Amino acid sequence: MSPAGCAHVNAYKVDNWRQNLRVIYQCFVWSGSAETRRRKVLQNDVRWTALAKSCICHMCGAHLNRLHSCLSCVFFGCFTKKHIHEHAKNKRHNLAIDLLYGGIYCFVCQDYIYDKEMEQIAKEEQRKAWKLQGVGEKYSTWEPTKRELELLRHNPKRRKITTNCTIGLRGLINLGNTCFMNCIVQALTHTPLLRDFFLSDRHKCEMQSNSCLVCEMSQLFQEFYSGHRWPHIPFRLLHLVWTHARHLAGYEQQDAHEFLIAALDVLHRHCKGDTTRDDNGKKANNPNHCSCIIDQIFTGGLQSDVTCQVCHGVSTTIDPFWDISLDLPGSSTPFWPLSPGGDGSTVNGESHLSGATTLTDCLRRFTRPEHLGSSAKIKCGGCHSYQESTKQLTMKKLPIVACFHLKRFEHSAKLRRKITTYVSFPLELDMTPFIASSKESRMNGQYQQTVEVLNNDNKYSLFNSPRSLSVCCGGVGILCLTLHGLCLCVSCGGADIICLTVCVLWWSRYSLFNCLCVVVEQVFSV
Amino acid sequence: MSKDSKMRATINQKLTEMGERERLKELLRSKLTECGWRDQLKAHCKDVIKEKGLEHVTVEDLVVEITPKGRVLVPDSVKKELLQRIRAFLAQHAT
Numbered sequence: 001m002s003p004a005g006c007a008h009v010n011a012y013k014v015d016n017w018r019q020n021l022r023v024i025y026q027c028f029v030w031s032g033s034a035e036t037r038r039r040k041v042l043q044n045d046v047r048w049t050a051l052a053k054s055c056i057c058h059m060c061g062a063h064l065n066r067l068h069s070c071l072s073c074v075f076f077g078c079f080t081k082k083h084i085h086e087h088a089k090n091k092r093h094n095l096a097i098d099l100l101y102g103g104i105y106c107f108v109c110q111d112y113i114y115d116k117e118m119e120q121i122a123k124e125e126q127r128k129a130w131k132l133q134g135v136g137e138k139y140s141t142w143e144p145t146k147r148e149l150e151l152l153r154h155n156p157k158r159r160k161i162t163t164n165c166t167i168g169l170r171g172l173i174n175l176g177n178t179c180f181m182n183c184i185v186q187a188l189t190h191t192p193l194l195r196d197f198f199l200s201d202r203h204k205c206e207m208q209s210n211s212c213l214v215c216e217m218s219q220l221f222q223e224f225y226s227g228h229r230w231p232h233i234p235f236r237l238l239h240l241v242w243t244h245a246r247h248l249a250g251y252e253q254q255d256a257h258e259f260l261i262a263a264l265d266v267l268h269r270h271c272k273g274d275t276t277r278d279d280n281g282k283k284a285n286n287p288n289h290c291s292c293i294i295d296q297i298f299t300g301g302l303q304s305d306v307t308c309q310v311c312h313g314v315s316t317t318i319d320p321f322w323d324i325s326l327d328l329p330g331s332s333t334p335f336w337p338l339s340p341g342g343d344g345s346t347v348n349g350e351s352h353l354s355g356a357t358t359l360t361d362c363l364r365r366f367t368r369p370e371h372l373g374s375s376a377k378i379k380c381g382g383c384h385s386y387q388e389s390t391k392q393l394t395m396k397k398l399p400i401v402a403c404f405h406l407k408r409f410e411h412s413a414k415l416r417r418k419i420t421t422y423v424s425f426p427l428e429l430d431m432t433p434f435i436a437s438s439k440e441s442r443m444n445g446q447y448q449q450t451v452e453v454l455n456n457d458n459k460y461s462l463f464n465s466p467r468s469l470s471v472c473c474g475g476v477g478i479l480c481l482t483l484h485g486l487c488l489c490v491s492c493g494g495a496d497i498i499c500l501t502v503c504v505l506w507w508s509r510y511s512l513f514n515c516l517c518v519v520v521e522q523v524f525s526v
Numbered sequence: 527m528s529k530d531s532k533m534r535a536t537i538n539q540k541l542t543e544m545g546e547r548e549r550l551k552e553l554l555r556s557k558l559t560e561c562g563w564r565d566q567l568k569a570h571c572k573d574v575i576k577e578k579g580l581e582h583v584t585v586e587d588l589v590v591e592i593t594p595k596g597r598v599l600v601p602d603s604v605k606k607e608l609l610q611r612i613r614a615f616l617a618q619h620a621t
Contacts, residue, residue: 062531063538103585111584133548 006106006113008094012071013117021071021121028055028069029102029122030129055099059083068105071095079105102126159227168195170224171231175238180256184263185234188217189224191401197293199225206272213240213263214270241266257323257405264322268294298322301397303436306378307369307390313382318396323403326362328419359404359425367394367434394436402431537616546615550608557604567596 056063057078066079072093077084084096088107096105102122103112130138144152161167168189172182188194197203198221203214216237223232242249245262271292290299302321307314369392372378377386408419432438541547558564574591575583 056535061535063535111586 006109006115008106008108009104009113009115009118012095018117018121021118022125024069024071024097025102025122025125026129028099029097030126057081057083059086067099068096069099071097071104166229167225167227170226170228173231173233175233175235178234178238180259181238181241182234183256184260185220185237187260188263189221191297193297193400194293195221202293203271207270211240211243212270213237213244213266216240217267244269255409260403261322264294264298268292295320297400298403299397300324300395300399300402303394303396305392305394306372307392308378308380308382309388309390311380311382311387313380315378315381322399323405324363324366325405325407326359326366327407328362328421328423329357357421357423359423359429362404362406362423363431363434367392394438395431395434396436398431398435402429537612540619541612541615544615544619550611553611554604554608557607558600561601561604563596563599563601563604566599567592570595 055067055076057065057067058076060078060081060083062078062081064078065081067076068079068084069076070084070087070091070093072095073091075084075087075091075093076099077087077096079085079098085107088094088096094107096107097103098105098112104115104118105111106113127137159167172185174182198218201218203218205212205215207215220232220234220237241259241263244266248259248262268290271290271294299320299322301318302324303316303318305314305316369390371390372388374388378389379385380387380389404425406423538547541550571588571592574588578587
């Protein structure tokens with residue numbers, strides 16, 4: 001079926017056909033509820049009102065059976081029962097539209113036809129309807145542009161991804177205590193959104209010199225997906241990181257988490273060329289609303305509410321964050337003990353096996369109201385004096401990829417101590433109890449039962465795609481675990497990727513975009 | 527119209543008016559994608575197209591091939607859940 005449509009469409013394309021077609025899409029195909037339909041109909045043409053009260057077949061009254069609407073007059077007919085076919089034959093109206101999906105059927109060609117102009121109208125109307133319904137932009141499959149088709153024709157070599165292939169996996173040579181860097185690099189290369197961004201060539205470099213870290217990242221992805229099986233030597237990446245994040249330079253073993261933040265920062269700074277431009281072609285220069293890929297993926301908003309104990313006035317600030325640093329039990333600051341089974345601790349389906357700490361426990365501690373004490377009085381804007389207050393942190397905006405940093409290094413007056421408490425983390429994490437609006441409704445006295453959350457907006461899955469789970473473990477022998485296909489791959493921050501077989505690891509093949517990247521610093525025993 | 531189809535039409539009307547139909551559609555869409563139904567049928571479509579040849583295949587061919595398979599492959603859990611939702615909705619809005 002060619003995109004030029006069929007010859008019979010031309011007979012339809014007369015007079016005000018575009019507007020008529022739009023009305024049909026607005027009223028009957030993409031309209032949603034009967035109410036909007038009624039409204040749209042009244043808006044557009046009174047003639048439609050009487051005849052188009054509800055979308056049912058004019059011959060048998062059924063609403064199922066692939067209802068079609070004639071394009072040339074107001075007639076609805078079933079496709080399955082051939083009612084619309086009869087109408088087409090009797091009236092010689094050759095075109096009809098499928099009310100479910102908006103496809104145009106030509107009775108002479110006896111098939112659905114694809115006319116570029118009509119498709120364009122259909123897409124526009126669908127987008128408008130989504131906007132009205134509050135859905136915003138929905139995922140639509142990739143349609144290549146002319147240029148892309150040209151490129152595809154000129155480069156006929158195709159790479160097929162089978163279930164057992166190792167494309168996307170590559171070992172990294174340790175350049176001297178750089179296992180911390182290698183781990184983070186492995187985690188980043190397995191982040192699907194980042195991978196998609198780089199593999200679809202979205203970075204437009206505006207740096208004059210060769211020191212753009214984003215370009216280097218792009219190269220790195222090319223190396224990872226090249227299909228080469230020998231380990232890659234990321235010396236250029238290391239050099240660039242040293243150049244741009246001086247505090248990480250040197251051959252000392254560094255903190256993986258520190259590296260992650262530094263890397264994200266440099267990438268964010270170097271992404272300037274990719275920020276969106278507004279309608280005048282000027283770049284959005286607002287540092288608070290950066291739309292680079294790093295911010296889109298990793299930036300969340302942390303809300304800090306300070307409540308004055310005297311006047312109960314709340315002062316709120318929202319700060320952007322790339323990671324959430326969680327305290328662990330066993331540190332000198334007292335951990336908030338949580339009894340299993342209390343106040344919905346079955347959220348996230350974690351069981352408290354022998355009192356093991358879970359990630360949810362840490363999050364609960366992080367978002368608990370903290371009394372600031374008499375030695376840390378805050379000046380209250382309401383009372384105009386220094387008062388005692390409580391402070392509480394909640395998530396205002398959840399990032400698409402959430403990075404949790406477990407603070408395993410305790411800095412006391414004497415030395416740096418490593419906390420080795422075992423922390424378990426779930427395969428699926430529901431952040432709903434920790435977001436700002438949950439806390440607000442709790443404060444307003446609405447007790448939230450652990451209701452089955454029908455919308456998945458706040459849920460994170462540890463498996464972000466059928467092929468990757470990223471867990472970075474730092475410390476002695478930094479490991480990065482990625483789940484590739486059916487094999488659990490362990491990269492010891494080094495060159496070899498050891499593949500272990502995994503028997504029982506469930507993953508959600510069609511999971512949501514949200515994914516969880518946990519940066520823990522513990523020796524992970526496999 | 528038989529009593530059965532009359533009832534169907536009434537239920538459908540009620541669902542559409544309250545916007546529940548769209549919500550159910552979305553729920554069904556995500557459930558079927560999650561359980562892999564969509565991809566299975568997509569693969570089947572590709573097979574049919576290969577068989578019939580890209581130039582000669584019509585949408586009707588696909589519909590005829592896919593519909594029975596599609597109906598069979600819907601997991602019971604999804605059917606149960608949708609049914610539950612509809613029942614709950616009707617119970618809530620019974621006239």
